[in-house]
Amino acid sequence: MKNKIQKILNELNDLKQITLINMMQIQFIFLSNKLDTLIxxxxxxSNLLQPFGYLHGGATMILAESVGSSISLINVKKNKKENDFNVFSIEISANHVRSIRKGILFAKAKICHKGNTLHFVQVNIYDEKKNIISFCKLTNIIIIKKQICP
Structure with missing residues (x-):
């Protein structure tokens, strides 16, 4: 199981090339054995700070959406043929409870509801000392790609 988990993490980190996720230097580092939690x-x-020198809330939202949509992708892939679906975030909200200026942020995404079409994901953003920075929730929709007739 450990090899399977590492393979999935490697695939996620490879997918991010030439994307916003790569530009933000987001790295996927942990996946639970049940495939329901991703960190x-x-x-x-300095590029992620707002004019007052604190982390921009939008950067936090990018991290939350990246991890939250990725956990849905992992869970859909295990049940459907590869490449016959898309995962899109259709709603995201956050409560920013603490400001931060420097360091490393961590995002822990956990699927709260896993339906055939919708996934609800809770994402907690915290710092290196495990202080909560933001509570986020995300709704993802799974859309089957339409087959094109030749």
């Missing part, structure tokens, strides 16, 4: 990390740098 990623993101370093805070």
């Amino acid at each position: 990623a990390k993101m370093p805070i740098n």
Whole structure:
């Protein structure tokens, strides 16, 4: 099982090339054996700060959506043929409860509801000392790709 988990994490990290996830330096670092919890990390740098010198809430949302949609992707892939679906976030909200200026952020995404069409995901954003920075929730929709007749 450990090899399977590492393979999935490697695939996620390979998928991010030439994307916003790569530009934000987000790295997927942990996946639970049940495939219901995914953790990623993101370093805070000056490009992610708002004018007052604190982490921009939008950067936090990018991290939350990246990890939250990825956990849905993992769970859909295990039940459906590869490449016959898309996963899209259709709603995201956050409560930012603590500000931060530097360090590394972690995002822990856990699927709360896994239906055939909708997934509800809770994402907690925290710092290196495990202080909560933001509570986020995400709704993902799974859409089957339409077959094109030749």
